Amino acid sequence: MPELPEVETTRRGILPHLVGQTVQAAIVRQPRLRWPIPADLPETLNRLAIRTVERRGKYILIGTSRGTLIVHLGMSGSLRILAPDSPPRKHDHLDLILANGTCLRFHDPRRFGCVVWTEGDPLSHPLLAELGPEPLSEHFDALYLHGKAQGRSMAVKSFIMDSRIVVGVGNIYANEALFRAGIDPRRQAGRIALLRYEKLIVSIRDVLSEAIEQGGTTLRDFVNENGSPGYFQQTLQIYGRTGAPCRRCGEMIRTQRLGQRSTYWCPNCQH
DNA sequence: AGTGCGGCCTGTCCGC
DNA sequence: TGCGGACAGGCCGCAC
Numbered sequence: 001m002p003e004l005p006e007v008e009t010t011r012r013g014i015l016p017h018l019v020g021q022t023v024q025a026a027i028v029r030q031p032r033l034r035w036p037i038p039a040d041l042p043e044t045l046n047r048l049a050i051r052t053v054e055r056r057g058k059y060i061l062i063g064t065s066r067g068t069l070i071v072h073l074g075m076s077g078s079l080r081i082l083a084p085d086s087p088p089r090k091h092d093h094l095d096l097i098l099a100n101g102t103c104l105r106f107h108d109p110r111r112f113g114c115v116v117w118t119e120g121d122p123l124s125h126p127l128l129a130e131l132g133p134e135p136l137s138e139h140f141d142a143l144y145l146h147g148k149a150q151g152r153s154m155a156v157k158s159f160i161m162d163s164r165i166v167v168g169v170g171n172i173y174a175n176e177a178l179f180r181a182g183i184d185p186r187r188q189a190g191r192i193a194l195l196r197y198e199k200l201i202v203s204i205r206d207v208l209s210e211a212i213e214q215g216g217t218t219l220r221d222f223v224n225e226n227g228s229p230g231y232f233q234q235t236l237q238i239y240g241r242t243g244a245p246c247r248r249c250g251e252m253i254r255t256q257r258l259g260q261r262s263t264y265w266c267p268n269c270q271h
Numbered sequence: 272a273g274t275g276c277g278g279c280c281t282g283t284c285c286g287c
Numbered sequence: 288t289g290c291g292g293a294c295a296g297g298c299c300g301c302a303c
Contacts, residue, residue, distance in 0.1 A: 002297095003297095034280095034297090034298085034299085058297080058298095072297080072298090073297095074280090074296085074297065074298090075281095075295075075296050075297065076280085076281075076282085076295095076296090091281085109280080109281050109282065110279085110280045110281050110282080110295095110296085111279080111280055111281080112279070112280065112281095112296075112297060112298080113297095127298095127299095151273090152273080152274095153273080153274080154273080154274065154275085158274090158275090161297090163297085163298075170296080170297070171295095171296065171297085172296095259274095259275070259276085260275085260276065260277090260296085261295095261296075262294090262295080262296090
């Protein structure tokens with residue numbers, strides 16, 4: 001399930017194959033994603049030059065001479081660079097064929113992802129306009145997070161997973177970061193001291209950048225742009241380890257649904 | 272305004 | 288072996 005590190009890994013992987021290329025054709029096999037792919041997308045993209053491949057949160061922004069293709073991988077999506085004649089497989093919903101013959105292919109079994117076209121400033125698009133700061137940017141610091149948390153009663157885990165607060169912290173990394181920071185995921189966001197938010201900021205940054213270095217976590221669905229799986233799941237400290245001993249203190253790891261999401265914590269290490 | 276939940280999807284896994 | 292059901296989860300949109 002692509003979280004920010006997987007999205008960033010994908011972006012870096014496809015970028016050199018796309019920038020400077022021209023779209024020769026677009027093939028839509030299944031338009032019904034989270035939002036339908038417009039029927040005229042192939043026509044719109046025809047002969048456009050790709051200039052940039054950027055990321056905002058978990059959205060990949062493919063910038064062209066006329067507008068931007070906003071791609072979200074949802075739960076199970078992937079973007080891969082393929083040879084011109086690669087036969088499509090199940091759930092290969094969209095191809096962009098480039099002038100040099102290579103193919104950018106969007107694959108997404110669960111179809112929680114999206115491919116949206118926008119002209120004008122992509123950051124002003126409704127999907128992106130309300131997003132919070134990037135977790136790896138300097139704007140994301142303890143003063144900001146602590147300030148935003150004032151008066152908020154929701155669980156801190158739900159709070160850091162809110163993309164208006166900070167982008168790119170999905171369920172796996174929220175669990176991992178809170179474990180590292182020693183914070184109980186159920187604790188109310190507004191009842192955590194500045195100093196502890198300092199620790200949480202560092203944990204979120206570390207967990208995400210380590211995963212980016214390693215090429216992104218793989219659970220079941222993620223395949224990186226080369227088709228080979230990542231391997232960060234081996235280093236997970238808390239996620240999915242219900243009933244297993246805490247790697248730090250040996251206490252049995254607990255689990256509970258929090259805001260419809262599986263939540264894991266060590267009752268001894270996290271308060 | 273803040274909070275919490277339903278719904279969208281399919282593949283995988285488990286129990287019968 | 289087949290089958291139903293639970294589960295996984297990002298994020299929008301809605302109801303309270």
